[in-house]
Amino acid sequence: MAVTLADVAAHAGVSSATVSRVLSGNYPVAGATRNRVLRAVEELEYVVNGPASALAAASSDLLGILVNDIADPFFGIIASAVQGELEGQGQGEGPVPRKLAVVCNTGGSPERELTYLTLLQRQRAAAIVLTGGAVEDPEHSAALAARLRRLAAGGTRIVLCGRPPLSDGQGGGPVPGALLTVAFDNRGGARALTEHLLALGHRHIGYVAGPAERTTTRHRLEGHSAALEAHESFDPARAERLTVHGGGYHRSAGYEGTRVLLHRAPETTAVLAANDTVALGVCAALREAGLRIPEDVSVAGFDDLPFSADASPTLTTVRLPLQEAGARAGRLALGTQPPPRGGVTTIGHELVVRASTAPPRAGG
Amino acid sequence: MAVTLADVAAHAGVSSATVSRVLSGNYPVAGATRNRVLRAVEELEYVVNGPASALAAASSDLLGILVNDIADPFFGIIASAVQGELEGQGQGEGPVPRKLAVVCNTGGSPERELTYLTLLQRQRAAAIVLTGGAVEDPEHSAALAARLRRLAAGGTRIVLCGRPPLSDGQGGGPVPGALLTVAFDNRGGARALTEHLLALGHRHIGYVAGPAERTTTRHRLEGHSAALEAHESFDPARAERLTVHGGGYHRSAGYEGTRVLLHRAPETTAVLAANDTVALGVCAALREAGLRIPEDVSVAGFDDLPFSADASPTLTTVRLPLQEAGARAGRLALGTQPPPRGGVTTIGHELVVRASTAPPRAGG
DNA sequence: TGAGCGGTAGTAAGCGCTTACTGCGCCGCG
DNA sequence: CGCGGCGCAGTAAGCGCTTACTACCGCTCA
Numbered sequence: 001m002a003v004t005l006a007d008v009a010a011h012a013g014v015s016s017a018t019v020s021r022v023l024s025g026n027y028p029v030a031g032a033t034r035n036r037v038l039r040a041v042e043e044l045e046y047v048v049n050g051p052a053s054a055l056a057a058a059s060s061d062l063l064g065i066l067v068n069d070i071a072d073p074f075f076g077i078i079a080s081a082v083q084g085e086l087e088g089q090g091q092g093e094g095p096v097p098r099k100l101a102v103v104c105n106t107g108g109s110p111e112r113e114l115t116y117l118t119l120l121q122r123q124r125a126a127a128i129v130l131t132g133g134a135v136e137d138p139e140h141s142a143a144l145a146a147r148l149r150r151l152a153a154g155g156t157r158i159v160l161c162g163r164p165p166l167s168d169g170q171g172g173g174p175v176p177g178a179l180l181t182v183a184f185d186n187r188g189g190a191r192a193l194t195e196h197l198l199a200l201g202h203r204h205i206g207y208v209a210g211p212a213e214r215t216t217t218r219h220r221l222e223g224h225s226a227a228l229e230a231h232e233s234f235d236p237a238r239a240e241r242l243t244v245h246g247g248g249y250h251r252s253a254g255y256e257g258t259r260v261l262l263h264r265a266p267e268t269t270a271v272l273a274a275n276d277t278v279a280l281g282v283c284a285a286l287r288e289a290g291l292r293i294p295e296d297v298s299v300a301g302f303d304d305l306p307f308s309a310d311a312s313p314t315l316t317t318v319r320l321p322l323q324e325a326g327a328r329a330g331r332l333a334l335g336t337q338p339p340p341r342g343g344v345t346t347i348g349h350e351l352v353v354r355a356s357t358a359p360p361r362a363g364g
Numbered sequence: 365m366a367v368t369l370a371d372v373a374a375h376a377g378v379s380s381a382t383v384s385r386v387l388s389g390n391y392p393v394a395g396a397t398r399n400r401v402l403r404a405v406e407e408l409e410y411v412v413n414g415p416a417s418a419l420a421a422a423s424s425d426l427l428g429i430l431v432n433d434i435a436d437p438f439f440g441i442i443a444s445a446v447q448g449e450l451e452g453q454g455q456g457e458g459p460v461p462r463k464l465a466v467v468c469n470t471g472g473s474p475e476r477e478l479t480y481l482t483l484l485q486r487q488r489a490a491a492i493v494l495t496g497g498a499v500e501d502p503e504h505s506a507a508l509a510a511r512l513r514r515l516a517a518g519g520t521r522i523v524l525c526g527r528p529p530l531s532d533g534q535g536g537g538p539v540p541g542a543l544l545t546v547a548f549d550n551r552g553g554a555r556a557l558t559e560h561l562l563a564l565g566h567r568h569i570g571y572v573a574g575p576a577e578r579t580t581t582r583h584r585l586e587g588h589s590a591a592l593e594a595h596e597s598f599d600p601a602r603a604e605r606l607t608v609h610g611g612g613y614h615r616s617a618g619y620e621g622t623r624v625l626l627h628r629a630p631e632t633t634a635v636l637a638a639n640d641t642v643a644l645g646v647c648a649a650l651r652e653a654g655l656r657i658p659e660d661v662s663v664a665g666f667d668d669l670p671f672s673a674d675a676s677p678t679l680t681t682v683r684l685p686l687q688e689a690g691a692r693a694g695r696l697a698l699g700t701q702p703p704p705r706g707g708v709t710t711i712g713h714e715l716v717v718r719a720s721t722a723p724p725r726a727g728g
Numbered sequence: 729t730g731a732g733c734g735g736t737a738g739t740a741a742g743c744g745c746t747t748a749c750t751g752c753g754c755c756g757c758g
Numbered sequence: 759c760g761c762g763g764c765g766c767a768g769t770a771a772g773c774g775c776t777t778a779c780t781a782c783c784g785c786t787c788a
Contacts, residue, residue, distance in 0.1 A: 002518070004744055015768045020746060027747090030766065050487040051418035052744035055773050060415060062466075062487075070467070071444040073437055080435040083469050100483055102426075103434070103467040105447050119464055123414040123426075154366070251670065280674040306615070310644040312676025368774055379738045384776060391777090394736060416774035419743050 003046045012040035023048065054124060061099045063333060064120035064128040068108040072249070072277070073305050074322065078131050078161060079103055081326025085334055099126065099334070108132070108214075108248070110140035117147055127157035127333035131326075133216030134163050141167075152178040161329035162322075164215050165344050180332045181344040182325050186216055189318035189349040190223030193272060193300050196316070196351060200359045202270040202298065203233050207243045208257035208282055210274035217245075217274065220302065224272060241265055249274055254281025262289055269297055269360035276301035276308045276317055283311070283356070294358035304352050313355035320349055367410045376404035387412065418488060425463045427697060428484035428492040432472040436613070436641070437669050438686065442495050442525060443467055445690025449698060463490065463698070472496070472578075472612075474504035481511055491521035491697035495690075497580030498527045516542040525693035526686075528579050529708050544696045545708045546689050550580055553682035553713040554587030557636060557664050560680070560715060564723045566634040566662065567597050571607045572621035572646055574638035581609075581638065584666065588636060605629055613638055618645025626653055633661055633724040640665035640672045640681055647675070647720070658722035668716050677719035684713055 009016040014033060021027040022037040029037075040046075054060040065082055067075035079101070086097045102125065104116040113130070120128055128151065134141060145166045152158045158179045160166070165181040197205050207224055210217035221243070228234050244260045246253030254273055258281065261268060271286070273279035279301030283293055291297045293313055301308055304319035325347045331337035332345075373380040378397060385391040386401040393401075404410075418424035429446055431439035443465070450461045466489065468480040477494070484492055492515065498505060509530045516522045522543045524530070529545040561569050571588055574581035585607070592598050608624045610617030618637055622645065625632060635650070637643035643665035647657055655661045657677055665672055668683035689711045695701035696709075 002744095005746095006744080016745080017747075017769080018767060021767090024746080028766070033767080047482060048486050049419070049744050051415040051424060052773090053746075054415035055413070055419050055743090055775085056745040056747080058746095058773070061483075069444065070434070070447070071437060071440040073435060073440065076435040076437065076440045079467070080433065080469060083434070083467075097479070097483065100466050100468065100487065102464050103443070103447075104464065105444060115461070118411060119425075119461065122412050123464065251674070280671070284674065307644070307671035307675070310615070310648065310675055311671070312674065312678070314676070366774095370774080380775080381739080381777075382737060385737090388776080392735070397737080413774050416743090417776075419745085419773090420775040420777080422743070422776095 002049070003044045004049070005046075008037065008040045008044055008046045011044055012036045058124070059126060060124045062102050062120070062123050062125045063099050064102045064104060064116070064123075064125040066104050066106050066113060066116055066128065066130045066132075068106055068132040068249075070103055070105050073307070074249075074275070074277075074303055075131055077305075077322040078326035078329070081323045082129055082161075082330035082333070085327055085330030085336065106132075108135070108211075110135045110137060110144065113144065114140075114147065117144075117151070121151060121156070125156060127159065129159045129161050129329050129333050130163065131161045131329075132163060133214040133219075136213045136215060136218065148179060157333050157335065159329045159333045161325055162216075162320075164219070179343060180329075180339050182329045182332065183344060183346050184320050184325065185346055185349055186219035187223035187226065189302060189320070189351075190220040190272070191227045192223075192349070192351045193302070193316075193318055194224045194227035196353065197270045197272070197298060197300065197357065198227065198231050198233075200270075200298065200357060202360050204238070204265065204267045204269050205242060206258075206261045206265060206268040206271040208254055208261060208271060208273050208278055209243060209245050210249050210253070210278070211247065212245045220274065242268065246274060246278060249277055251277055251281040251284070254278035254283075255285045256281075258282045258285035259289075262286075270357070271297060271299050273299065273301050275303045276305045276311075276315060279308075279315055279317070279356075280311060283313075294356050295361070298357040298360070300357055304350075308352075309354070311356075316354045316357040317352050318349050319352045321347055366413070367408045368413070369410075372401065372404045372408055372410045375408055376400045422488070423490060424488045426466050426484070426487050426489045427463050428466045428468060428480070428487075428489040430468050430470050430477060430480055430492065430494045430496075432470055432496040432613075434467055434469050437671075438613075438639070438641075438667055439495055441669075441686040442690035442693070445687045446493055446525075446694035446697070449691055449694030449700070470496075472499070472575075474499045474501060474508065477508065478504075478511065481508075481515070485515060485520070489520060491523065493523045493525050493693050493697050494527065495525045495693075496527060497578045497583075500577045500579060500582065512543060521697050521699065523693045523697045525689055526580075526684075528583070543707060544703050546693045546696065547708060547710050548684050548689065549710055549713055550583035551587035551590065553666065553684070553715075554584040554636070555591045556587075556713070556715045557666070557680075557682055558588045558591035560717065561634045561636070561662060561664065561721065562591065562595050562597075564634075564662065564721060566724050568602070568629065568631045568633050569606060570622075570625045570629060570632040570635040572618055572625060572635060572637050572642055573607060573609050574613050574617070574642070575611065576609045584638065606632065610638060610642060613641055615641055615645040615648070618642035618647075619649045620645075622646045622649035623653075626650075634721070635661060635663050637663065637665050639667045640669045640675075640679060643672075643679055643681070643720075644675060658720050659725065662721040662724070664721055668714075672716075673718070675720075680718045680721040681716050682713050683716045685711055 005016045009019045083101045086099045106112045160181045244257045246257040273282045301315045301317035304317045308315040369380045373383045386398050447465045450463045470476045512522050524545045608621045610621040637646045665679045665681035668681045672679040
């Protein structure tokens with residue numbers, strides 16, 4: 001039904017091999033012949049059969065991206081940046097991408113992560129970018145690590161973006177050049193935020209954290225704790241009481257978490273949220289409780305998503321260069337940027353102080 | 365290198381045809397044989413070669429989604445909903461997706477839309493969902509329509525989601541059952557919004573519109589105009605003067621547009637934004653000009669993205685059921701929902717009144 | 729008892745492309 | 759004048775899977 005290479009070849013009066021060579025461009029073909037072929041391609045409106053070509057060449061033009069939730073701008077921005085790198089991979093004028101991005105929503109579930117990995121492997125994806133924090137379940141992370149190692153060993157480029165490097169401890173060592181990491185400094189960011197609040201004079205700092213089983217959550221909490229512990233006012237029991245775990249990185253988690261927090265520790269004068277989205281829920285719950293932000297309670301987010309600058313009030317947060325991280329991950333996945341020694345790139349962060357944080361009221 | 369069907373067949377002591385049949389599941393295989401095969405698959409960790417299977421079966425498991433900007437939650441939500449429908453397409457327990465979504469960022473450019481269409485066609489995608497408004501350039505839309513018609517005729521299911529049905533006027537008639545549309549009522553929504561402002565007493569209603577060449581922009585403007593014209597206070601010159609076109613559906617477009625608007629028509633008491641994101645920019649510009657929202661100027665958005673309820677102030681807007689639209693589009697693309705007569709599904713909308721709109725001050 | 733049939737499984741012919749290998753014509757050099 | 763080499767282009771062997779067709783077995787039914 002569809003036009004095939006052979007049709008084009010016949011139309012141009014050459015062999016199908018020649019057509020293939022003209023199209024792939026990695027073999028010398030005389031100018032005249034080349035033009036004849038290209039004209040035939042035009043005239044017949046020939047479109048390569050991707051599967052056939054992938055089968056014969058044993059490689060495909062697909063790049064997989066695993067995200068927790070594509071509706072969340074955090075992942076959207078990263079995915080968009082990764083895709084941006086696929087452009088300019090064209091062969092002709094302008095940014096005509098050659099590779100296609102397959103975006104898979106894992107919903108944060110390790111099982112689905114594994115499932116999608118299989119699906120991508122089935123498609124013989126050239127590279128796979130895994131975004132978002134990992135789940136801490138040792139069984140799953142071992143299974144995942146094993147899978148990734150095997151994929152990497154099989155030639156699939158694997159890039160972990162925004163999650164810590166593989167650390168199952170067991171299994172053959174790292175696969176250099178094929179299993180890369182672009183990590184955020186979640187600890188450092190959270191620490192900076194907590195130090196900011198401490199410097200403002202806050203002593204009762206609540207923390208509405210993300211799901212307990214995620215590495216991201218743990219790292220941010222660790223940074224928070226580190227800042228607390230380094231401060232004269234440190235009280236482990238208080239810190240414990242002021243930390244609540246939410247059900248996810250959603251607005252509702254912030255809302256619910258804050259209600260719990262306010263009930264448990266009404267003396268709270270500042271709340272650190274798992275991320276900006278959660279912070280919105282935190283703000284809503286505080287306002288509902290009749291508390292003003294930042295006069296009565298300060299609030300800080302994490303990530304600095306675009307909406308944070310327009311929230312009410314504008315959100316103090318830690319800016320994570322998602323765009324840059326995604327682009328980096330994309331380049332590593334495509335192999336257009338040499339991997340750093342050790343395979344791990346750590347992306348910086350920046351404290352962004354806006355209107356949602358202020359000194360506590362006198363006596364706070 | 366990789367394990368093949370033949371390997372599995374040998375291991376299980378059957379022919380490769382049998383293995384294929386067990387895995388595809390669309391042919392009877394005796395229980396004992398099936399188990400033997402499945403065990404072999406497990407033991408050898410066999411993963412189907414997607415390209416090979418797509419080549420032989422002349423169809424792939426890929427579903428393409430074209431979006432303007434994956435970092436924009438508007439598209440993220442739709443994409444996420446479409447993907448949601450791919451799950452549950454599994455064969456075993458739980459939602460194990462069979463199909464994979466390929467998300468392509470077109471950046472709103474018609475050329476790239478065409479390019480990605482080619483790429484997806486090359487991959488022999490089973491279906492393609494195009495989201496977001498179309499560009500009004502007659503040349504491009506004719507080219508696009510022709511392409512889509514041809515793809516649809518070739519068996520690729522095409523679903524337009526959030527954009528008007530194809531209307532090039534020329535070219536063979538519609539391809540029933542293969543070229544579907546899920547449209548938003550942009551006119552109706554904008555009309556409702558303007559009526560809301562008129563009812564509040566506003567007479568100087570500015571409109572910071574999206575890019576002039578997009579259908580979405582035109583439709584929303586038309587709804588706005590319709591409401592205006594139906595009102596006793598209608599003044600074409602004023603309406604004209606109060607409408608500014610922005611450079612895109614971004615915050616900065618709202619900011620810039622509002623500055624132009626305030627300069628051109630300082631008497632403005634209400635501003636309608638192209639969408640919620642633009643509305644954020646509008647608010648920023650107004651605030652910068654020393655105007656309070658909604659006391660001095662009312663602002664309304666469009667779409668009701670998640671952040672709108674948390675903006676400062678909370679945004680009056682028109683809720684578009686993106687989730688529902690995406691899910692619908694996904695089902696139509698997969699063929700799991702029968703297409704409506706005529707192929708066009710129109711999704712409703714809902715006026716959401718929040719804190720950013722209020723009556724104008726006396727004399728406004 | 730034998731033809732016929734339903735239920736399984738094997739055989740093998742591609743699907744459309746890539747690429748190693750071969751072939752051919754022409755030039756330069758000995 | 760002959761031969762090696764070079765630059766193109768053709769030949770054909772797969773890549774791993776699906777599936778039409780065929781084969782076989784064991785029953786049922788006349």
